Amino acid sequence: MAQMEGYIPDRVKNAEKRLEQNAYDLEAWSVLLRDAQNKKIEDARLLFEKIVTQFPNAGRYWKIYIEHEMKSRNYERVEKLFQRCLMKVLNIDLWKCYLSYVKETKGALPTFREKMAQAYDFALDKMGMDILSYPIWNDYINFLKSVEAVGSYAENQRITAVRKIYQRGIVNPMMNIEQLWKDYILYEQGINSLIAEKMITDRSREYMNARRVAKEYEAVTRGLNKNAPSVPPQGTPEELKQVELWKKYIAWEKSNPLRTEDHALITKRVMFAYEQGLLCLGHHPDIWYEAALFLEHSSKLLTDKGDLNAGKMFSDEAAAVYERATTTLLK
Structure with a gap:
């Protein structure tokens, strides 16, 4: 039933009162958010702006x-x-929403193929390590397969592009990695069964390693509420449990479960875990501090190994973490 013009329901008035007392009252925000979702965007925009200003890290609110x-x-x-x-x-849900947006709005452009491929590359670069990133990998591969290829040169280019994403995906720990591996085997067999055997044998060990890590990854992140908005520490049992789970996940990434020698990759994976955690624990100074310290440590390690570029990059990132901490939620 449409609300009468200017009429404000009691539950909305009560929620607004509660927010005057406590600007981080999530239940009160939920009431206002539900109310806004039933309105035309022109009437809801002000509330949406308020909520993303109050919770700038909350992917769920931005997506709504x-x-x-x-x-x-x-x-x-x-x-x-x-x-x-x-x-x-x-x-991850916000990034999937971004890919849907590109698909929906750029489809008629002559440069759509390039734009869509760029969007997928961008999404994999930022979100490819997420345990739930399989749909992005799979959609990208299906998109590349669907690209029209006229002539053998174009066909070979397409095969190379599809193969490249498969080969990155099958060594990336995530849920559904087994499905990606099965699809990859079928893909190679469909091109050339002799070459397929060698390709699959060459990559089998790395895939098995990633599959083992994917199972650990799933177990260590079970129970994490990745959609919890950042609020100042309350000390509630539920919050303490979440903090403990985040720290457990970060410590697991630091233990180098992939057993890789690539220290830049280890650093990226650990920082992805920290970045995920900070979306929910952005008001916890110790998490920011630990993240910056970890980057400084990685920077020194890589510089000592002679990798000056990565050393400089992680050192700059550490400075950026301190900057973000003091200018965003902790200011």
């Missing part, structure tokens, strides 16, 4: 806001919203 703008085809606004949140909020 963006999807409401998408419904009204306000694509310029959507573009600007993504510019504000995407790089900072490494939330």
